[in-house]
Amino acid sequence: MNRVHGNELRVEGLTMAYAPGGAPVLDGLDLTVPAGALAAVLGPSGCGKTTLLRIVAGFLRPSAGTVRVGERLLSGPGTQLAPERRRVGIVPQEGALFPHLSVARNIAFGLTGHDRAARGRRVDEMLELVGLSGYGARMPHELSGGQQQRVALARALAPEPAVVLLDEPFNALDASLRTGVRADVRAALSATGATAVLVTHDQQEALSTADLVAVVRDGRTAQCGTPQDVYRYPADPWVARFVGDAVLVPGTVADGTADTPLGRVPLASPPAGLRAGTVLLRPEQLALGAEPDADGVPGTVLDVRFHGHDAVVSVAVQGLDAPVEVRTPTPVGVRPGAAVGLRVTGSATLHR
Incomplete structure (x- = not known):
């Protein structure tokens, strides 16, 4: 043809x-x-x-x-x-x-x-x-x-x-x-x-x-x-939310990383001159661990929503007004009220 x-x-x-x-x-x-x-x-x-x-x-x-x-x-x-x-x-x-x-x-x-x-x-x-x-x-x-x-x-x-x-x-x-x-x-x-x-x-x-x-x-x-x-790499938080679920947390920049309530996160192409802003992650970038002190930042499970191919777990973290959403394929044993650890994988983007 x-x-x-x-x-x-x-x-x-x-x-x-x-x-x-x-x-x-x-x-x-x-x-x-x-x-x-x-x-x-x-x-x-x-x-x-x-x-x-x-x-x-x-x-x-x-x-x-x-x-x-x-x-x-x-x-x-x-x-x-x-x-x-x-x-x-x-x-x-x-x-x-x-x-x-x-x-x-x-x-x-x-x-x-x-x-x-x-x-x-x-x-x-x-x-x-x-x-x-x-x-x-x-x-x-x-x-x-x-x-x-x-x-x-x-x-x-x-x-x-x-x-x-x-x-x-x-x-x-x-x-x-x-x-x-x-x-x-x-x-x-x-x-x-x-x-x-x-x-x-x-x-x-x-x-x-x-x-x-x-x-x-x-x-x-x-x-x-x-x-x-x-x-x-969405252009701004609005685009980030519109094209998918987003985890938005405050962060301050230091040496190509951002200090956030979820720990220190590497940044992909941090904007020049921007020392603080909103750090964007996707829910699948957060990993759950059973040991709060050993597996990253401690948190408390608020809710678990099962979707078949994966589940979305809402976790309360100290220093954040709203819970963060974690997308995970294996929520076995995770129940509301459980203490968990949260660890960030990959890099994030920073926005004004």
């Missing part, structure tokens, strides 16, 4: 207000998605995620800023390409298949300019790509939710778009289906080489699916990076 090269998506200074003089939904948002990459745009409700997608698709005209794919200007001063001229495919929530058309005719819908034989070959290619070979004659109501999402993706990819936009496409799926459908969607996008943007409010979905994660806050990109970097 042919790959599409040179389709970097570049959004610069994007601003959008729905009413003249009103508060902007987007306020100078920047985002660059390398060609062939899948970027997840993550943020709370109302932060501008869907507005960003609608502008890239051409359904809305921004108040300011530019949208480019490769060297093509899609939106900017004096330019607003119509949606059908942008080579942008869209996978909406819940698939939104045409109920009166078969699976094959849904996929072929955007293949204008192809003769019947070429359309048939392309439809067969797309069905094979999304793991639905032989399903062309079925009607949408005969498919499961996960199969409908695969068909919606095939329909979006069939015209060989430069960019594919996915607007929270897994929301309607049962939790048991989501992981498999996400993996299938990622594999199909990778096979075609299309640049893709996934809008979601699900942190785990963003971290596990995307090559890049852009966290949006108040209409701007608060941080953009690999899932590992955004999780491990």
Whole structure:
């Protein structure tokens, strides 16, 4: 299958207000998605995620800023390409298949300019790509939710778009289906080489699916990076809390480490000139020990929440107003009221 090269998506200074003089939904948002990459745009409700997608698709005209794919200007001063001229495919929530058309005719819908034989070959290619070979004659109501999402993706990819936009496409799926459908969607996008943007409010979905994660806050990109970097080295405490559980404690800096109520913690790239601040750790960086005096800082277990694959243990520590959360795979024998020791593993980040 042919790959599409040179389709970097570049959004610069994007601003959008729905009413003249009103508060902007987007306020100078920047985002660059390398060609062939899948970027997840993550943020709370109302932060501008869907507005960003609608502008890239051409359904809305921004108040300011530019949208480019490769060297093509899609939106900017004096330019607003119509949606059908942008080579942008869209996978909406819940698939939104045409109920009166078969699976094959849904996929072929955007293949204008192809003769019947070429359309048939392309439809067969797309069905094979999304793991639905032989399903062309079925009607949408005969498919499961996960199969409908695969068909919606095939329909979006069939015209060989430069960019594919996915607007929270897994929301309607049962939790048991989501992981498999996400993996299938990622594999199909990778096979075609299309640049893709996934809008979601699900942190785990963003971290596990995307090559890049852009966290949006108040209409701007608060941080953009690999899932590992955004999780491990968040830009600030707000981002830290938004992309996962966080342990935030006060600390003072000395020789590349921070003195905290959890003991002395090594710092990853301590900010220059910052002598005190908030130290960020993740719950899995805290290790529980049965001997309070020998296994680190002493604490008292307040609560244990079992999640199957692991457990979260709340521990009260002297010098901290709130308990710390410890994620551990083996909470055997840990009960509320037990005295434990806490030890920090790995390095932390320091924030103002």
